Amino acid sequence: MPKCSVLIIEDEKNIQTFMGKVLKRHDYRVLYADTGTLGLELIRSQCPDIILLDLGLPDMNGDDLIREVRTWSSTPIIVISARTAEREKVIALDLGADDYITKPFGTSELLARIRASLRHSNRLHTDSSLYIRPYKHGGMTLDFSKRLLRINNDEVHLTPVEYKIVAYLAQNSGKVITYSTLLSNVWGPYADGDNKILRVNMANIRRKIEDDPAQPKYIFTEVGVGYRMAEDEDE
Ligand code: CA
Secondary structure, eight states: OOOOEEEEEOSOHHHHHHHHHHHHHTTOEEEEESSHHHHHHHHHHHOOSEEEEESBOSSSBHHHHHHHHTTTOOOOEEEEEOTTOHHHHHHHHHHTOOEEEESSOOHHHHHHHHHHHHHHHHHHHHOOTTOOOOEEETTEEEETTTTEEEETTEEEOOOHHHHHHHHHHHHTTTSEEEHHHHHHHHHOTTOOSOSHHHHHHHHHHHHHHOSSTTSOSSEEEETTTEEEEOOOTTO
16 A cells, blocks of 8 residues: 655744654654745655645744645645634634644544544545445544434433534544534524534533543544544544
8 A cells, every 4th residue: 555645834943844744653654844835845746645734834824725635635634823813713714624633632633533534535536425435533433324322331312412413523532523514514504603503512522421521531522623523443
C-alpha cells in the first residue's frame, strides 16, 4: 500500500520539523511549504492525502487558502491554531476545514486528528449511504440501521432530535463539529443560529449516556467551537 502523504503548510520551522519527524516515524510521506503560495502549488502538483495548515502565513491568510482549495478539492484540511483563537477556528471550519489542532499539541493528538480526518474522507468515497456499520466506543454502541443506542448493553431512549444529534456526531466521530454545522444538519437549513436549543438537548443526552455528565466519556465540548465524539474503536 502506498504511504499516505501529508502536506505541512507552516512557516514556524520548529513546529514544521516536529510534525515532520513524528509523521515520518509513523510512515507518512511528508511535504513542506512555508508559504501559502508554495502550499497551493504542492496541493495541485502532488495531490497530498491530507493538509496541515497554519492560519498565519507570511504571504496570505490561511482562510483564503481554504476557500481557494475548496473550490476544486475535498482533501482533508486540519488547521493548526493558537490556543485563544476560537473564532478563528470556527470560521476556518465553516469555510471547509475538517478539524483543528491547538498549539502546543502532543504527538498522539496530532496522529489521532490525522487518522480521524483520513478515515472520514475514505468513508465518504467508499461507503454506501445505505449501509453504515455500527459506531462503537467503550460501552457505547450505536446501530444506525436500527436507530438503537446501547450503553453497556442497556437500551437508551432518545427523542428523535437527540438521536439525530448523536448519530451525526457518531458518523463524524473523532472530528470536531461546529455548532452551526450541527444545527443545520439536525434542524435543517432554516435553523436559527441560537446554540441554546443545542445546549439543552446536549444536557439531556449527557444525562442519558454519561456516568458523570460533567466528565463526559463519549461526547466532548470544544469550548466556543462545538462538540467532538470519541473516536470509533472499530478501525
Ligand atoms: Ca505562522
